[in-house]
Amino acid sequence: MLTIAKLSLLAWQDMNELSLTVIKARASEIAAVMINPLQCFHLNQSPPSDVVLSSNNRKVGPTPGYKEWLHKLADVCKTAGVVLVFDEVYTGFRLHPRGAQGAYDVKADIVVYGKTLGGGLPIGVCCGPKHLMARGDVKKAARVNYVMASMNAFLKWQDIMRREKGYPIQLTSWYSVWSILYSNPGRYHWLFQYYLKDAGVNLSWVGSGRLLFSLEWQKADYDRLLERLLTACEEMQKGGWWETPVANIKSKLGMEIGGALFKNILGLS
Known part of the structure; x- marks a missing residue:
């Protein structure tokens, strides 16, 4: 999910042209745009749960066109003068030595890393250029900068x-x-x-x-x-857990889940 930071947080959809339109139109109000590159797995949705895993109704790998979307987003932010922040708490150093930036060949203004840097220990790090990480704006003294400084x-x-x-x-x-x-x-x-x-x-x-x-x-x-x-x-x-089922598992699961939902709607135990 794409997050646009101003005095409040606004959540907009990934790979949606409307999100880019908002950035262009409201650039003067937006402090930063933060994006988690891992969202390419399950675009604008929650991570897969055990229910999804049991049905195998999921996919692995980036959504087609996601790399191009990140490049377009970076270009729009640069033109609008809006800071682009990558949340790489999960993806940093796992996809590439430069994280998602290296994997997608795109550059963010600020990158946030997590416990990967501490070998699993609880730690958080923000990396970025000096002018963005500084507490104040060198050009306008009264302005405080709230943007936080194989296979x-x-x-x-x-x-x-x-x-x-x-x-x-x-x-x-x-x-x-x-x-x-x-x-x-x-x-x-x-x-x-x-x-x-x-x-x-x-x-x-x-x-x-x-x-x-x-x-x-x-x-x-x-x-x-x-x-x-x-x-x-x-x-x-x-253990027998992979024995070929006699019944059609997908149909049986659908009936069980549907029946449970129907009882819940009717208030039945």
Whole structure:
């Protein structure tokens, strides 16, 4: 979601020409435009939840045209004299040594980083040029400045798991951010994250929906992770959680969710 900062915060849609029109028309009122480049995954929507993960109704990777949108946004902000801020708390150093700026070949005026810089420790950092990071405006003394101062080998893994082993999962990535997709619908895919933990794979907060690599990883690191993924897959399959369902899972889930919603609307227990 695109956030336009003035005396209050205004939220506008990504990849929407109206957002650019507002910036041009109200440039004198706008202090800064802040954008989180990770929104390219789920444009103007919330991150995928467990409900979405169980149905596999999601995608991984940037929305087509997002790079061009960032370039257009940067040009509009520069012409309007509006500061462009990248929220790279998540994407910084994971997509590229220069973060989303490097991945999309676009330059922001200020970049915000998070605990990546502290090796996981709670820390926040704002980076920008001196004239924007200074407490006051050097040109107007009375004005206070409130603007705060890999993957190619990875993608081949799915051949081992899908073709040789027959496991119903597919791996996909966007730079150092990767996800596990399920090739068949199922009720119990959410359990796979626990088998991964037992195999020694520490997951991020959204389960198997979004995971992170270090840009310093070598082939030996990927081989070790692949071994643990295969171990988790084997145990998941042994547990019977990937048995071919007799009923149509999508239809059954739709009926259950629809029935629950209908009861909720009618106030039934």
